[in-house]
Amino acid sequence: MKYLDEFKDPVIAKRMIDDILATATQRWTLMEVCGGQTHSIIRNGVDTLLADAVEFIHGPGCPVCVTPLEMIDRSLEIAARPDVIFCSFGDMLRVPGTDKDLFSVKADGGDVRVVYSPLDAVNIASDHPDKQVVFFGVGFETTAPANAMAVVTARQRGLTNFSMLVSHVRVPPAIRTIMDSPVTRVQGFLAAGHVCTVMGTAEYGPLVEDYQVPIVVTGFEPLDLLEGIRQTVALLEAGTPALRNAYPRAVSPQGNPVAQKVLADVFEVCDRQWRGIGMIPASGWQLSPAWREFDASLRFDVDDIHTAEPEACHSGEVLQGLIKPFECPSFGTLCTPRTPLGATMVSAEGACAAYYEFRRLQVPTKVS
């Protein structure tokens, strides 16, 4: 497929891998921020092929993983209501809340539907005027514009039965939190290509300045990843932290101004809890006052939520790059994709699931 296949070429990949291995005079610690990149790195084995040059710490960039437990529990309460059709992207359905997940709510009779686009949820609202249709609006800057457009469309159509449970998160404040951590080992970042497609690169310059850390905007296909890694390693070797764009076919410095305009109108920046990490100031988006009538957390009075994370789950440390998934005592024993304790084991983009799926061979066998 054009624009994809040529970025999978194994011959060029081999050359780039050799180049990176030859350039690196030490083993550098890089964080890929985005869960899609984690998935691609593990799936293609980029980390094992580059093991002598780079250690990857997998960042908190899986929206499923970082959606706060309180928000999951809220979604479960709303989805269980008989007057509600609850719409979500597919991989949210298995994320464990305190007691259950959306699949169990569906099995108990809740009308929970998987949609591929928030506009599908708007159409469901048009088709079911007698029902309240709620869309679970999670994700980074990548999914936010489409979710914003869903609200705009709902207003254009005069729909009063559509609302959105918003739990959007933003990448730059998370990078700041990771670099502020006294125990961080991250020496360079691969910034999430598709986030920057929307937002541009302007937010990342100050991070490079403040923390003297190289940040390279990176894509998702094997050659895209390798080019991002190659540039980051080169900057580290030269001792010249800088912002680079290794994904220019999708990312321009100014991003997508149309999307940014909609985002600025529909959302406002707010503090946000990240599951496993905690509160990160100014790291989220919520509906702005002009659009708050579409806020499901206000429309549905669900206050009585008492959350409790399982103690055996160390996903927070995994998300912060403090431990590798297999260093968690529950990994592969108490916690598997079938019985996930934390969200990082649920989503295909979650670091624990990625390790469980693709890396069981290298993981020391557990004696239970």
Added chain:
Amino acid sequence: MSDLPIAPLDVEGWTCPAPLAHQDRIVLGHGGGGVLSGELIEHLFLPALGGASNAEMRDSAVLDRPGAGRLAFTTDSYVVSPLFFPGGSIGDLAVNGTINDLAMSGAQPLALSAGFILEEGLETALLGRVAQAMGAAARAAGVPVVTGDTKVVDRGKADQLFINTAGIGVVADGVDIRPARATPGDVVIVSGLVGEHGVAIMSLREGIEFGTTLTSDTAALHTLVAALLAAVPDVHVLRDPTRGGVAGTLCEIAEVAKVGIELEEAAVPVPEAVGAACGFLGLDPLHVANEGKLIAIVPAAHAEAALAALRAHPLGAHAAIIGQVGEEHPGLLVARSPLGAGRVVSRPLGEQLPRIC
């Protein structure tokens, strides 16, 4: 019966228990075993499925005993939605799927049964179209539907219609095909392009289009199997990678045979549209269902002969060697990425869940 008190007839609320004939919708009476059931069989099922209208009605089909070999027997239920999709229908699946289950034991199919569970209110014409599709598929395969049953459930108790088919076939002497025979040194072959059925259904169900229309690959594979066995009698394993896809099937074989299977990802023939759809939805083509493909595991010495036999058949034109069986990592399927790194591939847990981004 005579002991039961006879309730007085409530004339006010009484309705005729035997609805009128020639209705355009299925009513409960069509499953009651009475006149309506008889009409449905006589005027709908028998013409569609190819039985003679004066066929002698009895409670079971009686088949001639095969001269030699062992019997293979299988059953499967079909609940697919939508009932019709590009490339086929639930009727095609119900015939081809059960024939394929027989063929994967190396059996030559002899006959099929068909059980229908119909939802009250189903359009009779729609049922007719499904039955016609079943009949056409059975005739194309040369495997007759010899017995059947119909039940009707209340509206809302079923999604339009469900079909169960069972099949019986005969396995020739000397043929021993089963997952446990996968042996280190064997070669893994897939008979064609993977992922078409699952993506065709998903794109129709979810209203997603990918530039080209993908059609289901539903097909009866018994003649392909016969061609393969003629060339390579000692086929070790045959499986059709339906639900769970190629990965799910190979994982099962690795577990049952306690062998490791190594898959060359770049060698798996994935159509461009399937790759695009899977990339878009965050799915793995290796996990997507097929309805007209088989995986053959054969001794390495016979791999080229097997490949040639498959490719010479219209249903095996795109056959490819995609991996091998080994002694390392018993019970696991390991895929080698085009870059050369290996990863463990798991069986899908249940429903495939499209990713957020």
